[in-house]
Amino acid sequence: MTVLLWILAVLAVPTLLIGLWLAGVFLKEFFRPSGGDADPDAAEALGLLPAERQNTKYAGPLPTGVDATLAAVRGGDWKAAAKLLHDIGRDWDRRSWATGLLGGIAADDDEWLLAWEADRPDDPDAAVVRARSTVILGGQMRGAKRATYTTGEQFAGFHRMLERSREEIARAAALNPDDPTPYVTEITVALGLGYPHAEMDRLWTEITARAPHHYEAHYMALQYWCAKWRGSEKLATDFAERAAANAPLGSLLTVLPLIAHFEHDQSDDSEVDRTPRMIGRVDAGLADAAAADQTHPRLPELRHLLAYYLALQNRDAAALEQFRLVDGHVNALPWRYRGSEEEMAAFYCRIRNASAQAVAAESAD
Amino acid sequence: MGATLRAVRALVLLAGFYLLGVILLAALAGADYLLYLHAPSGVALKLYVVSVLLALPLIRGLFMLRTPKGEERPGLAVTDADEPALWRTVRELADQVGTRAPTRILLTPEVNAAVSEDARLLGLLPGPRRLYLGVPLLQGLTEAQLRGVLAHELGHYSNSDTRLAAITARGRAQVLRTIDTFEERADKTAGREQARQEKKNAKAAAKGKKTKEIDTRHSGFTYRLMARIYVAYAHLYFRATLAGSRREEYAADAAAARIAGRDATASALREIPALSAAFGFYMNSYATLGSEARLLPPRGEFFGGFGRMLTARQLELVGLRSDLPSEPSSPYDSHPPIADRVARIEALPADGRADEARGAALTLLADPERTLAELEDAVLTDDVLRFARAADWQELLDGSMAANFVSADTALHRALAMYTKEHPSLRGLLKVIDDGQLWQLARRLPVSDQAAEAKGRAFREFVRPALADGLQTMVLAELSAHSRLRWEFSWADAAMVHLPSAPDGSEADLGAAIGAAVADHPDTGPLRALLPSAPQGPAARETDAPR
Incomplete structure (x- = not known):
């Protein structure tokens, strides 16, 4: 019997040691400050905001007064919406951006829009917001999950709304023949209903005839040409490169090759993000951003992607410069694809903090 | 492996099916004997009890093997005097195939034709044969196509392939019927148990006591256990004989093509899945339309309407014919996928008989209208037959829709x-x-x-x-x-x-x-x-x- 006890004791010693080691690792992990990522102190010392204070609704700050306008519209004041679009006038980039914001509000509740339509039956601005709101509503019904996790009912609702929006788009286009915005809206319909490539090309001619370097048109069309929707990696990359090459400096279309790369990147490491080609794309983006109208509502979207790829390319000082220009708003690629708002902000902060820490370490040396 | 050797193997496997229980019992007895010789008596006693518990379902299983005679499926039996043309055709075909003609013909309301035989001595000796002939086939096929189908079915009993092929086919049918019976009985036992528990609960509730949840998982257990053993063996049997059965199916197809013509046989095979789908649709949407309103179509029309629907929906049938099922219909099905069979028949050289007997098969019946009416009496339940008869289909539709809306x-x-x-x-x-x-x-x-x-x-x-x-x-x-x-x-x-x-x-x-x-x-x-x-x-x- 004693022999047995001895054997047990000999076996117990290594087991006990492993247990102690595991407990140590666990405790160390448990008491380590937040998540084992880069220290947020370096970033916050520069005045950058913590994750919980990042705005997850927009990619950048709204221009002065727009916030108040949107609040008024939510309160039912359609005249504020009408004034916003009237003031923007024929600046098509800003018009489609504002239409998106107003359409989003109308997708939740369209009482104010109905009042607007009742008061000015043939107002092209109301018509374009109506079309946009129906498309956004369809997107809400579908949800953002992949097809396998989306129910038949969700797809049916999505398709019903897109079908309905086609009439509204046609009406908006007829009421304001110069306006590319209805056609830009239609790209989402093309995406959802699976327009054939020929139909998409026809739509594209309508758009480029009205606005050759329209940011949102190019952004949405690139989505259409992506492999996950109706195209392929090659079609998307070709489209992006061609559009970026033909666009004048400051049009922000240098963002397209970055997005095309991001949408088709399946790799686990960042080697593919450090190729000379990617560095060249980022440099082109930096020059584009510098030359752009600094109040362009889409400029932050380019800066977010630039910051991300600069960080992956270990160009931390340049990355930090972009981060400082956009900090406070995180609803942009590449963060936007994270499942929830918290994850979106957390992902942004993780990359940002790593860059800030690297810069701080360098200057301390 | 030669055809004879394959048949012998099938025969041995068939014997195994019947001996399975005996062998298992013998194994248990042997184990007990070894225990008696070598184990201490305390342990042995407990294991005896276990082996008796195991033996019980085995013995029960042996009794279950007394397969019931295949019950005649519901259908309208027609005599030589009733349908001389049909009988003449069937005899002629049996003669050409080289086998005995059936002794009974039953008309059924299914898209199917089958020849069954009550084989005696566990499937070893031949017995009386019945031909089940689906009336929807008569309505949907031409005479030549029907001859192809019948020649194929009779071909299973011809001895042209190998002398033992017929035994394999009979054995197969017998094994299949046996395991079907197992499942049925297990369900019945479970059903009885459910009824018993429900009655008990009702009594308890009447006395104001708490009722128990009905649980029939344990009843029918021994049946299920035994059935599982036999089903597993049947699987083995079927798998072992599958290649042979497939060959026989192809041989029966070849015989049918020789007797009825290549094109008629192939087109009949294409037609059957289409007819089957169409008949299912007809039964749901037309024949039983009035079940809610307790209305029946006019006499003779319950099955007779199918012919009218086929005529009116020819264009839809074209689509159904072109996509053939390429998977076997069930794991027990000895038939190769229809797409394969059609491809093989269509690969045969043309025989120039495409234009033979293109009339509707229904004309083989002496008086189709009378037969369709009698079929209703033979296969519909008494309760259904007591439903009111609508004067025509329009009235049936009106009455049914009104009743559906009321409820x-x-x-x-x-x-x-x-x-x-x-x-x-x-x-x-x-x-x-x-x-x-x-x-x-x-x-x-x-x-x-x-x-x-x-x-x-x-x-x-x-x-x-x-x-x-x-x-x-x-x-x-x-x-x-x-x-x-x-x-x-x-x-x-x-x-x-x-x-x-x-x-x-x-x-x-x-x-x-x-x-x-x-x-x-x-x-x-x-x-x-x-x-x-x-x-x-x-x-x-x-x-x-x-x-």
């Missing part, structure tokens, strides 16, 4: 009852809508998780289809109750409903009226205009006497 009960009915605590009626629903409570009512509808989470416009868009459907049913029911609907019967299309036309003579637009009533800002006006003597406004409704 209509949609999710919207239930939601309305829950919301208003009143008997759900169209009048009540329109009042709810006019009071601006449509979307509160909609929250009572059973909806998916995604719809339940949605708010505002998204929620309304999610539930709008269900609301529109429910409302349409209620409106049609209301119009039906006032005999305002006209149904249009058609063999070629779904039944169409016509609403009373508007005063200006145009067809009423029900869809638009319903759309307006379930819009974000509902307007029941257009709908009320369609309804018979509907109260037109809130004031009129107040004075409307309750019905």
Whole structure:
């Protein structure tokens, strides 16, 4: 019997040691400050905001007064919406951006829009917001999950709304023949209903005839040409490169090759993000951003992607410069694809903090 | 492996099927004997008890092997005197195939033809043969195609392939029937147990005691266990004989093509899946249309209508014929996939017999109308036969639709009852809508998780289809109750409903009226205009006497 006890004791010693080691690792992990990522102190010392204070609704700050306008519209004041679009006038980039914001509000509740339509039956601005709101509503019904996790009912609702929006788009286009915005809206319909490539090309001619370097048109069309929707990696990359090459400096279309790369990147490491080609794309983006109208509502979207790829390319000082220009708003690629708002902000902060820490370490040396 | 060797193996496996229980029992007895010799008596005693428990289901299983004689399936038996032409054809075919003709012919209401044999001595000796012939086949096939089908079925019993092939086929049928019986009996036992427990619960409830949950998982257990052993063995048997059976199927096809012509045989094979789908559709949508209203089509038409529907829907059949199933219909099915069989037959050299016997197979019957009527008597249950007979199909449609609407009960009915605590009626629903409570009512509808989470416009868009459907049913029911609907019967299309036309003579637009009533800002006006003597406004409704 004693022999047995001895054997047990000999076996117990290594087991006990492993247990102690595991407990140590666990405790160390448990008491380590937040998540084992880069220290947020370096970033916050520069005045950058913590994750919980990042705005997850927009990619950048709204221009002065727009916030108040949107609040008024939510309160039912359609005249504020009408004034916003009237003031923007024929600046098509800003018009489609504002239409998106107003359409989003109308997708939740369209009482104010109905009042607007009742008061000015043939107002092209109301018509374009109506079309946009129906498309956004369809997107809400579908949800953002992949097809396998989306129910038949969700797809049916999505398709019903897109079908309905086609009439509204046609009406908006007829009421304001110069306006590319209805056609830009239609790209989402093309995406959802699976327009054939020929139909998409026809739509594209309508758009480029009205606005050759329209940011949102190019952004949405690139989505259409992506492999996950109706195209392929090659079609998307070709489209992006061609559009970026033909666009004048400051049009922000240098963002397209970055997005095309991001949408088709399946790799686990960042080697593919450090190729000379990617560095060249980022440099082109930096020059584009510098030359752009600094109040362009889409400029932050380019800066977010630039910051991300600069960080992956270990160009931390340049990355930090972009981060400082956009900090406070995180609803942009590449963060936007994270499942929830918290994850979106957390992902942004993780990359940002790593860059800030690297810069701080360098200057301390 | 030669054909004879394969047949011998099948024979040995068949013997194994019957000996399985005996062998297992012998193994148990042997184990007990070893225990008796070597184990200490305390342990052995316990193991004896275990082995007895194991032996019980085995012994039970042995008794279960007394396969019941194949019961005759329901059908209309026709004698030589009834249907001389049919009998002559069948005898002729049996002669050409080189086998005995069946002794009985039964007409059945299925898209199937089969020759069965009550083999004696566990499937070793031949017995009386029956031909089951589906009347839908007679309605859908040409005479040449039917000859192809019959020649194939009879071909299974020909000895042209190998002398033992017939034994394999008989054995196969016997094994299949045995395991079917197992399953059936296990279900019956479970059913008895359920009835017993329900009775017990009812008694307990009557005395004010708590009732137990009914659980039949344990009953029929020994049957199921034994059935599982035999089914596993049957699988083995089928797998081992599958290659052989496939060869026999191809051989039977080749014989059929030789006797009935290549093209007729191949086209019959293409036709059968199409007929099968069409017949299922016919039974659902036409023949049993009046089951709710307890109405039957005119005498002879219950099965007779199928022929009319086939004629009217020729174009749809073309589509059904072209895509053939390429998978076997069940793991027990000895038939190769139909697509393969058709391909093999069509690969045979042309025999120039494409134009033979193109008349409808139904003409083989002496008096098709009388036979179709007698078939109803033979296969419909007495309860169904007591249903009233409609004068024609139009009357059947009218009566059935009216009855369906009387008992209509949609999710919207239930939601309305829950919301208003009143008997759900169209009048009540329109009042709810006019009071601006449509979307509160909609929250009572059973909806998916995604719809339940949605708010505002998204929620309304999610539930709008269900609301529109429910409302349409209620409106049609209301119009039906006032005999305002006209149904249009058609063999070629779904039944169409016509609403009373508007005063200006145009067809009423029900869809638009319903759309307006379930819009974000509902307007029941257009709908009320369609309804018979509907109260037109809130004031009129107040004075409307309750019905």
